[in-house]
Amino acid sequence: MLTKNIGERIDARCTRCGGRYFQINEEFINLVSYEVLAGKISTVSSTDKLKATGRLLGRCRQCGHDWAFRKNPLTS
Numbered sequence: 001m002l003t004k005n006i007g008e009r010i011d012a013r014c015t016r017c018g019g020r021y022f023q024i025n026e027e028f029i030n031l032v033s034y035e036v037l038a039g040k041i042s043t044v045s046s047t048d049k050l051k052a053t054g055r056l057l058g059r060c061r062q063c064g065h066d067w068a069f070r071k072n073p074l075t076s
């Protein structure tokens with residue numbers, strides 16, 4: 001799910017060194033569900049769409065710092 005495109009401005013900075021060279025990792029989840037009936041697996045299914053967890057993680061390319069964004073840098 002792209003919320004910003006190449007060339008668009010990001011207003012966030014590394015929370016340790018203030019650097020503007022970093023990676024934003026947006027977390028998505030999918031669940032594979034095993035339905036158990038009377039002790040045996042009866043069906044296996046998974047959701048076809050990934051769901052955003054709302055967690056966005058930063059990794060600084062200058063100092064190596066890892067952090068979690070409090071505000072989504074892709075939508076602000």
Ligand SMILES: [Zn+2]
Nearest residue numbers: 014017060063
């Ligand atoms: Zn940094």
